[in-house]
Amino acid sequence: MLAGFLDSVFRGVGQVMLQNNSYAGLVFLAGIFWNSPLFACAALTGTVVSTATAMWLGVDRQLVRAGLFGFNGSLVAIGLLYFLRPDALTWSCVVLAAACSTIVTAALMNLLSAWKVPPLTAPFVFASLCFFLATARLGRLESTHLLPTAGLPKAVSVEGTVTAGTVVEGLFNGIAQIFFQGNVVTGILFAIGLLIGSRIACTAALAGSMSGLLVAWGMGAAEPAIRAGAWGFNSALTAIALGAVFYTLDAFSFTYALLATVATTVVFAAVSAALEPLGMPALTLPFVLVVWCFLLASPLFPGLRTK
Amino acid sequence: MLAGFLDSVFRGVGQVMLQNNSYAGLVFLAGIFWNSPLFACAALTGTVVSTATAMWLGVDRQLVRAGLFGFNGSLVAIGLLYFLRPDALTWSCVVLAAACSTIVTAALMNLLSAWKVPPLTAPFVFASLCFFLATARLGRLESTHLLPTAGLPKAVSVEGTVTAGTVVEGLFNGIAQIFFQGNVVTGILFAIGLLIGSRIACTAALAGSMSGLLVAWGMGAAEPAIRAGAWGFNSALTAIALGAVFYTLDAFSFTYALLATVATTVVFAAVSAALEPLGMPALTLPFVLVVWCFLLASPLFPGLRTK
Amino acid sequence: MLAGFLDSVFRGVGQVMLQNNSYAGLVFLAGIFWNSPLFACAALTGTVVSTATAMWLGVDRQLVRAGLFGFNGSLVAIGLLYFLRPDALTWSCVVLAAACSTIVTAALMNLLSAWKVPPLTAPFVFASLCFFLATARLGRLESTHLLPTAGLPKAVSVEGTVTAGTVVEGLFNGIAQIFFQGNVVTGILFAIGLLIGSRIACTAALAGSMSGLLVAWGMGAAEPAIRAGAWGFNSALTAIALGAVFYTLDAFSFTYALLATVATTVVFAAVSAALEPLGMPALTLPFVLVVWCFLLASPLFPGLRTK
Numbered sequence: 001m002l003a004g005f006l007d008s009v010f011r012g013v014g015q016v017m018l019q020n021n022s023y024a025g026l027v028f029l030a031g032i033f034w035n036s037p038l039f040a041c042a043a044l045t046g047t048v049v050s051t052a053t054a055m056w057l058g059v060d061r062q063l064v065r066a067g068l069f070g071f072n073g074s075l076v077a078i079g080l081l082y083f084l085r086p087d088a089l090t091w092s093c094v095v096l097a098a099a100c101s102t103i104v105t106a107a108l109m110n111l112l113s114a115w116k117v118p119p120l121t122a123p124f125v126f127a128s129l130c131f132f133l134a135t136a137r138l139g140r141l142e143s144t145h146l147l148p149t150a151g152l153p154k155a156v157s158v159e160g161t162v163t164a165g166t167v168v169e170g171l172f173n174g175i176a177q178i179f180f181q182g183n184v185v186t187g188i189l190f191a192i193g194l195l196i197g198s199r200i201a202c203t204a205a206l207a208g209s210m211s212g213l214l215v216a217w218g219m220g221a222a223e224p225a226i227r228a229g230a231w232g233f234n235s236a237l238t239a240i241a242l243g244a245v246f247y248t249l250d251a252f253s254f255t256y257a258l259l260a261t262v263a264t265t266v267v268f269a270a271v272s273a274a275l276e277p278l279g280m281p282a283l284t285l286p287f288v289l290v291v292w293c294f295l296l297a298s299p300l301f302p303g304l305r306t307k
Numbered sequence: 308m309l310a311g312f313l314d315s316v317f318r319g320v321g322q323v324m325l326q327n328n329s330y331a332g333l334v335f336l337a338g339i340f341w342n343s344p345l346f347a348c349a350a351l352t353g354t355v356v357s358t359a360t361a362m363w364l365g366v367d368r369q370l371v372r373a374g375l376f377g378f379n380g381s382l383v384a385i386g387l388l389y390f391l392r393p394d395a396l397t398w399s400c401v402v403l404a405a406a407c408s409t410i411v412t413a414a415l416m417n418l419l420s421a422w423k424v425p426p427l428t429a430p431f432v433f434a435s436l437c438f439f440l441a442t443a444r445l446g447r448l449e450s451t452h453l454l455p456t457a458g459l460p461k462a463v464s465v466e467g468t469v470t471a472g473t474v475v476e477g478l479f480n481g482i483a484q485i486f487f488q489g490n491v492v493t494g495i496l497f498a499i500g501l502l503i504g505s506r507i508a509c510t511a512a513l514a515g516s517m518s519g520l521l522v523a524w525g526m527g528a529a530e531p532a533i534r535a536g537a538w539g540f541n542s543a544l545t546a547i548a549l550g551a552v553f554y555t556l557d558a559f560s561f562t563y564a565l566l567a568t569v570a571t572t573v574v575f576a577a578v579s580a581a582l583e584p585l586g587m588p589a590l591t592l593p594f595v596l597v598v599w600c601f602l603l604a605s606p607l608f609p610g611l612r613t614k
Numbered sequence: 615m616l617a618g619f620l621d622s623v624f625r626g627v628g629q630v631m632l633q634n635n636s637y638a639g640l641v642f643l644a645g646i647f648w649n650s651p652l653f654a655c656a657a658l659t660g661t662v663v664s665t666a667t668a669m670w671l672g673v674d675r676q677l678v679r680a681g682l683f684g685f686n687g688s689l690v691a692i693g694l695l696y697f698l699r700p701d702a703l704t705w706s707c708v709v710l711a712a713a714c715s716t717i718v719t720a721a722l723m724n725l726l727s728a729w730k731v732p733p734l735t736a737p738f739v740f741a742s743l744c745f746f747l748a749t750a751r752l753g754r755l756e757s758t759h760l761l762p763t764a765g766l767p768k769a770v771s772v773e774g775t776v777t778a779g780t781v782v783e784g785l786f787n788g789i790a791q792i793f794f795q796g797n798v799v800t801g802i803l804f805a806i807g808l809l810i811g812s813r814i815a816c817t818a819a820l821a822g823s824m825s826g827l828l829v830a831w832g833m834g835a836a837e838p839a840i841r842a843g844a845w846g847f848n849s850a851l852t853a854i855a856l857g858a859v860f861y862t863l864d865a866f867s868f869t870y871a872l873l874a875t876v877a878t879t880v881v882f883a884a885v886s887a888a889l890e891p892l893g894m895p896a897l898t899l900p901f902v903l904v905v906w907c908f909l910l911a912s913p914l915f916p917g918l919r920t921k
Contacts (some may be wrong), residue, residue, distance in 0.1 A: 057563075057608040089526065093573075100570050106604035110422065115724065134576035136583065139465035139527030150459035150584075152764035153892060158753035219703065220753030256671075263714050266707075269748035276750065277584040277764075277891040278460060297720035301671040364870075364915040396833065400880075407877050413911035417729065441883035443890065446772035446834030457766035457891075584891040585767060 004065070005051070012047040012070015016121075017178060017190070017205065017237070018245045019197035020066050027196060028179065031189030032078075035181045038086065039078050042094065043179070046077025049098035050105075059106065068118075072105055073098035075124040075179070079283065082180045083132055085142040093141070097127045117295045120241070121284045129280055150279030160223025167213065174209030174232015178284075182228055194240075201244040208232070208239025208261050215265040231265060237287040238264040242294055248305040256304060260294045311372065312358070319354040319377015323428070324485060324497070324512065324544070325552045326504030327373050334503060335486065338496030339385070342488045345393065346385050349401065350486070353384025356405035357412075366413065375425075379412055380405035382431040382486070386590065389487045390439055392449040400448070404434045424602045427548070428591045436587055457586030467530025474520060481516030481539015485591075489535055501547075508551040515539070515546025515568050522572040538572060544594040545571040549601055555612040563611060567601045618679065619665070626661040626684015630735075631792060631804070631819065631851070632859045633811035634680050641810060642793065645803030646692075649795045652700065653692050656708065657793070660691025663712035664719075673720065682732075686719055687712035689738040689793070693897065696794045697746055699756040707755070711741045731909045734855070735898045743894055764893030774837025781827065788823030788846015792898075796842055808854075815858040822846070822853025822875050829879040845879060851901040852878040856908055862919040870918060874908045 007022050014025035033040035050073025054064045063069065076097045084090040101123040108119035135141045172187030179190070194202040212235030213226055221231055242257035243249060268286040275282060298304045314329050321332030340347035357380020361371045370376065383404045391397040408430040415426035442448045479494030486497070501509040519542030520533055528538055549564035550556060575593040582589060605611045620636075627639035647654035664687025668678045677683065690711045698704040715737040722733035749755045786801030793804070808816040826849030827840055835845055856871035857863060882900040889896060912918045 058610045059607050096569065096573070099566065103566070103570075103604045104600055106607040107600045108603075110603050110606050114421070114728070130573050130577040133460065133578075133580040134526075134573050135462050136460035136580035137463065137528060137576035138523070139463050139529070141526055143462055150461060153747065153750035154764060155749050155757055156751065156753050216752070219748075219755055221751060222753070259713065259717070262710065263717075266710075266744050266748050266752075269751035270744035271747075273747040273750035274892055278581055293718055293721045296722075296724050297717045299724050300673050300720040303672045365917045366914050403876065403880075406873065410873070410877075410911045411907055413914040414907045415910075417910050417913050421728070437880050437884040440767065440885075440887040441833075441880050442769050443767035443887035444770065444835060444883035445830070446770050446836070448833055450769055457768060459766075585888055 005055075008051050008065050008067060009044070009047045009070055011065070011067030012051055013043060013067070013074050014193075014197065015067040015071035016074055017194060017197070017201070018240050019194065019201065021197040022067075024193045024197040025067070027193030028190055031176070031186040031193065032179055032181060034189060035176070035183040035186045039081065039179070039181065042077040042081045043074045046073040046075070046094060046098040046101075047071070049073055049077075049095050050102045053099040053102040054106075057102065057106070059102075069102050069105055072101040072119075072121060072123040072127070075121060075284075076101050076127045078180050079124065079128040080131055083128075083143055083147050083281075084135070085144055087142070089140055093131055097131055101127045115296055117292055120288045120291060121237075122288045125283045125285045125288060128283060132280055133278065148276065148279050148281055151276055153273040153276045156220075156222070158220040158222075162217050162223050162226060166223055166227045170213045170226045170229055170232060171206065171209050173227070173229025174212060174236055175205055175229070177229040177233035178237060187229070198244055200249060201240050204239040204243035204257075205236045208236035208243070211235050211239065211258070211261045212265050212268070215262055216269075219265075219269075221269075231268065234268050234282075234284055234287040234290075235261050235264045237284060238290055241287070241291045246295060246307060247298075248307055250305070252303045253305070256294065256298075256301075260290050264290045312362075315358050315372050315374060316351070316354045316377055318372070318374030319358055320350060320374070320381050321500070321504065322374040322378035323381055324501060324504075324508070325547050326501065326508065328504040329374075331500045331504040332374070334500030335497055338483070338493040338500065339486055339488060341496060342483070342490040342493045346388060346487065349384040349388045350381045353380040353382070353401060353405040353408075354378070356380055356384075356402050357409045360406040360409040361413075364409065364413070366409075376409050376412055379408040379426075379428060379430040379434070382428060382591075383408050383434045385487050386431065386435040387438055390435075390450055390454050390588075391442070392451055394449070396447055400438055404438055408434045422603055424599055427595045427598060428544075429595045432590045432592045432595060435590060439587055440585065455583065455586050455588060458583055460580040460583045463527075463529070465527040465529075469524050469530050469533060473530055473534045477520045477533045477536055477539060478513065478516050480534070480536025481519060481543055482512055482536070484536040484540035485544060494536070505551055507556060508547050511546040511550035511564075512543045515543035515550070518542050518546065518565070518568045519572050519575070522569055523576075526572075526576075528576075538575065541575050541589075541591060541594040541597075542568050542571045544591060545597055548594070548598045553602060553614060554605075555614055557612070559610045560612070563601065563605075563608075567597050571597045619669075622665050622679050622681060623658070623661045623684055625679070625681030626665055627657060627681070627688050628807070628811065629681040629685035630688055631808055631811075631815070632854050633808065633815065635811040636681075638807045638811040639681070641807030642804055645790070645800040645807065646793055646795060648803060649790070649797040649800045652695065653794065656691040656695045657688045660687040660689070660708060660712040660715075661685070663687055663691075663709050664716045667713040667716040668720075671716065671720070673716075683716050683719055686715040686733075686735060686737040686741070689735060689898075690715050690741045692794050693738065693742040694745055697742075697758055697761050697895075698749070699758055701756070703754055707745055711745055715741045729910055731906055734902045734905060735851075736902045739897045739899045739902060742897060746894055747892065762890065762893050762895060765890055767887040767890045770834075770836070772834040772836075776831050776837050776840060780837055780841045784827045784840045784843055784846060785820065785823050787841070787843025788826060788850055789819055789843070791843040791847035792851060801843070812858055814863060815854050818853040818857035818871075819850045822850035822857070825849050825853065825872070825875045826879050826882070829876055830883075833879075833883075835883075845882065848882050848896075848898055848901040848904075849875050849878045851898060852904055855901075855905045860909060860921060861912075862921055864919070866917045867919070870908065870912075870915075874904050878904045
């Protein structure tokens with residue numbers, strides 16, 4: 001019973017990078033712990049709450065066991081503690097948000113089931129943005145001042161010079177940022193976790209992060225953001241999803257996944273700018289939008305072999 | 308013929324609080340009239356126009372008779388007269404918006420029918436926001452300066468002190484605000500109207516308004532907004548919908564509805580902040596989003612008994 | 615083979631105004647060329663890329679031949695060259711955006727097929743807005759300073775005086791703006807192209823552009839925008855779609871299409887204001903939203919005869 005629950009929880013952490021593998025989840029937790037014990041604790045709490053909520057609500061056991069009701073709770077918990085001051089109210093919000101992420105996951109599963117498209121990390125994005133936006137109306141909900149400053153988007157010029165260091169750090173930070181961690185070692189640990197889950201997934205994540213970095217660099221993104229991995233995490237997730245999880249890899253699906261990965265960079269820039277008047281971060285919304293779009297489109301493309 | 312039409316119209320007003328009951332609708336109209344004869348007149352006009360449009364378009368008689376094509380017209384008419392100067396152009400817009408609310412209702416009914424999810428007050432929200440936003444482009448469409456000022460959302464601190472008076476006024480204003488009325492007596496009349504429709508619905512509305520108020524207070528909302536009922540009307544509607552209308556009430560569905568009601572408070576804060584750069588009010592969008600989400604999720608939760 | 619491909623491409627250009635007719639497409643291209651050889655070249659490039667992408671992806675030949683995978687590529691190419699500086703990076707973006715428009719078209723076709731609603735020009739709108747927004751994050755993507763300035767929407771007063779010249783220019787510019795062209799002769803050539811496709815479509819486009827202009831004028835829109843055709847192109851497209859393409863024309867469907875055309879003017883004002891904090895143009899989003907809504911609603915209205 002407890003062993004089964006813990007297995008569901010670790011698979012839940014693993015599913016943040018689409019790995020239905022409890023060992024991958026454990027290594028991801030270790031990677032987070034390396035950078036910040038607080039965030040590791042938050043990730044565990046969020047996964048436990050959202051998984052337990054799903055069990056209380058009577059969700060099909062197989063879905064819960066596969067970690068499908070854990071990963072959004074995991075992310076929402078880290079997200080809230082990253083952007084909100086870690087006081088008692090924020091921890092209550094973590095519990096509420098993780099429970100709500102389970103409802104939103106169920107809602108999206110039902111909504112999207114006709115098209116066989118999964119919720120991905122949309123419940124995390126929606127729940128997190130609600131709590132972040134609420135800081136503008138609820139005085140006791142205090143941000144950590146890491147949220148972007150609200151402003152009107154305007155054209156930028158190229159800022160800073162990309163060096164070999166930028167590329168190496170950006171590559172691994174791009175993996176680490178999937179869990180809000182800006183730490184190269186954490187990124188390497190995440191890559192190892194992925195390797196346990198699937199060699200193709202690990203390769204896809206690295207290639208995706210690199211692709212996001214290179215396209216952003218080529219189009220004139222600011223150097224500090226490239227170094228921090230901001231351009232990598234959405235592309236890495238897109239690459240894992242389309243390159244390693246949903247389609248059987250061949251030359252055709254490789255090209256399809258590559259197109260999606262490049263598109264993710266532009267969509268990241270767009271979502272990030274679109275949320276600027278609200279002072280909100282893009283989170284993994286670009287990944288969700290692009291992968292939903294490419295999955296929805298695929299029934300019209302007979303050459304793609306769905307796994 | 309006329310009696311049937313009037314019955315449809317009064318049920319339409321009743322459906323604003325999900326009551327398929329013409330007497331409830333009449334008492335709601337009386338409650339609005341107590342606060343403002345102009346708004347009572349608007350509510351009646353809007354309901355008549357949207358109901359008549361549905362009949363002209365040949366919508367199934369049973370749906371029209373149940374008031375399902377009236378309540379959005381009712382709300383859109385009050386909304387437009389609340390936020391736009393009551394001149395001839397605004398009254399023309401009321402007619403146009405009420406007619407369009409019928410089209411949007413039909414569109415959402417068709418769109419959502421596969422999931423057995425109703426349009427709720429989404430047509431009112433979409434139609435109203437269109438006309439309010441249009442004031443920024445069409446010089447003869449003049450606002451009453453009650454629309455929020457457009458600005459960039461930023462963190463707030465706690466403002467004012469909540470007293471017993473705040474709680475009592477906020478509780479009933481929270482019911483009254485469902486129809487844009489800031490008047491305690493109107494709130495009490497609405498509660499009586501609900502009592503005619505269903506004792507559970509009346510209790511749910513009061514509990515929902517109180518819950519919204521308490522959660523907002525606990526999280527540091529400004530006192531004037533709490534007193535005005537701003538935090539109550541969405542939570543009251545969520546509580547009616549999930550506590551009294553869509554599920555058979557038991558301990559499980561009670562907890563489910565309570566979670567939704569609490570979530571509605573955070574979503575209200577979020578939607579209100581998200582619309583701040585546009586200077587737009589949240590209206591009942593938080594209620595719509597939360598109830599859609601919880602209804603969509605419920606097929607995965609076998610313990611919920613749908614009415 | 616090549617003849618078939620070219621036929622698909624010209625039909626693709628024709629489908630921008632919902633005409634499955636290669637001669638109409640050729641005349642549209644001629645109209646664009648009259649105003650700007652650069653835009654004609656862009657339109658052709660975009661249509662070729664999006665059509666070829668669809669063929670590479672193995673989309674059903676009949677859909678491709680009807681031009682259904684060409685028109686969004688056509689528009690996205692002109693849009694990008696209108697708002698972004700025509701350098702090598704922008705041309706690469708044109709190719710990427712046209713290819714992506716094919717994916718988005720396929721995604722929306724699959725998503726909306728259950729309701730028999732077509733994607734219309736939504737793929738063009740989404741793809742274009744992504745690239746325009748991205749200029750706020752990617753320093754080498756430079757705008758032509760024709761994008762609206764980002765700001766907070768506020769109430770306007772009536773500006774300028776409408777004369778007979780405003781009406782005549784606005785009427786034809788309203789047709790020309792469907793392809794981003796502000797040129798009366800181009801508008802007349804487009805009307806001739808429509809006449810080749812369908813007399814009803816040509817009449818509907820002129821009536822729609824005129825209706826948009828008159829409603830906007832009556833509600834106090836600024837004279838320069840009316841003259842430039844800004845209020846005409848969405849209404850013209852709505853009128854073509856609902857008046858000439860999707861329903862058999864009779865008194866009932868005429869009234870329905872007229873209501874939609876009038877609603878399009880208000881929705882244009884609303885979308886344009888809603889995008890002001892982002893500094894983004896409304897493009898044909900108002901047409902898409904209104905026609906989707908009216909098509910979705912129509913199964914509940916038995917009097918409408920679908921073609």
